[in-house]
Amino acid sequence: MDKTDPLADFFAADTAPSVDRAFRTGVMERVARQRLRIELVLRLVVGCLLVLGLALMSPALQSLAGVLGQDMSTVLQVIAIAGGIAFLGHGWLTRTIRLPRVHLF
Amino acid sequence: MSSQPTDAALVAAARSGNDAAYARIVDRYQGAIRAFLRRLSPYDADADDLAQEAFLTGWAELRGLRDPDRLKTWLFSIAWRKAKGQARTMARSRQRDHDWQAMRPETETPQTEHAIALRQALVQLPPDQCAAVSLCLGEGWSHGDAAKVLELPLGTVKSHVLRGRARLAEILGVGDGQD
Numbered sequence A: 001m002d003k004t005d006p007l008a009d010f011f012a013a014d015t016a017p018s019v020d021r022a023f024r025t026g027v028m029e030r031v032a033r034q035r036l037r038i039e040l041v042l043r044l045v046v047g048c049l050l051v052l053g054l055a056l057m058s059p060a061l062q063s064l065a066g067v068l069g070q071d072m073s074t075v076l077q078v079i080a081i082a083g084g085i086a087f088l089g090h091g092w093l094t095r096t097i098r099l100p101r102v103h104l105f
Numbered sequence B: 001m002s003s004q005p006t007d008a009a010l011v012a013a014a015r016s017g018n019d020a021a022y023a024r025i026v027d028r029y030q031g032a033i034r035a036f037l038r039r040l041s042p043y044d045a046d047a048d049d050l051a052q053e054a055f056l057t058g059w060a061e062l063r064g065l066r067d068p069d070r071l072k073t074w075l076f077s078i079a080w081r082k083a084k085g086q087a088r089t090m091a092r093s094r095q096r097d098h099d100w101q102a103m104r105p106e107t108e109t110p111q112t113e114h115a116i117a118l119r120q121a122l123v124q125l126p127p128d129q130c131a132a133v134s135l136c137l138g139e140g141w142s143h144g145d146a147a148k149v150l151e152l153p154l155g156t157v158k159s160h161v162l163r164g165r166a167r168l169a170e171i172l173g174v175g176d177g178q179d
Helices: A008-013 A021-068 A070-093 B007-015 B019-038 B044-060 B068-093 B095-100 B111-122 B128-138 B143-150 B154-170
Strands: none
Touching: A008 B111, A021 A070, A021 B019, A021 B044, B007 B019, B007 B068, B019 B044, B019 B068, B019 B128, B044 B068, B068 B128, B068 B143, B111 B128, B111 B154, B128 B143, B128 B154, B143 B154
C-alpha cells in the first residue's frame, strides 16, 4: 500500500505477531494428533484385513494342520502368534508420536 | 549470511514427513494469515484458532499443492474457506454465542486506537469486501493474487477494494488516498 495512503497507518497498527512460538506449537500439536489418528486407522484396517485373511484361509489351514499332525499344528500356531506380536511390535517401534512412559514401580 | 530455504524446498521436505520444515512454513506465514483472519473475525482467539485449523488442513493437503511456489496463495485460500465456513456457522448460532462473547476478556481485542477503529470499520463491510480490502490494502497483495485466493473475478475484487477503501475512509474520517 502507498505510504501516503491515510489508511496505511490503520493497517500498520493492526498486525499479528510475526512469529509466535505458542501458535506454532499449537499447530504442530494438532498435526501430531492428526497423524496419530491416521496411523491408528491405517493399522486398524491392516489388522482387520489380516484377521479376515486368516478367517478365509482357516479351512485350508485346518486341513493342512490335519495333514501335518499335532506337532506341526502347534508350530503353525506359534508362528501365527509370533507374526501377530511382530505386527504389533512394528507398529510400536515405528510410531511417530511419543507416548507417556508407564512406570510400574 | 544465512540463506532461507525457498517455499518449494520446505514443501518438499514437509511432504517427506519433515515436521521441522512444516514448522518453518508455519513461522513464515503465521503473522500474515493471523492478521488476515483477525480482520474477518470479531475475536482474535477465534481467528487464531481458525488459523491453526488452516495450517492443519494445509499439512493434510500438502500433497495436493501443484505449484509449491504458490504456497502463500494456497494457504490464504484455505484460510479464506475456513473463515467463510465459520461465518456461516456463526450466523446460525449468533444468538447462542452472544452471551458467551460478552463475557470474554477484553485482552482479545486489538490494543491501539488505530487498530480498534480499523476493526470496528471492517466489521461494517460485507465479508468479501472486507477480505479483499484486508489482502490488498492490509497485506499489499495484487488484485490478481487476491482474486485467486478469494475465488472471485478480477473485476469484482477491484470493485470490492475501491468501494471498501472509500467506505473505510468514510467511517474512519480520513481521505481515501485516491485523489
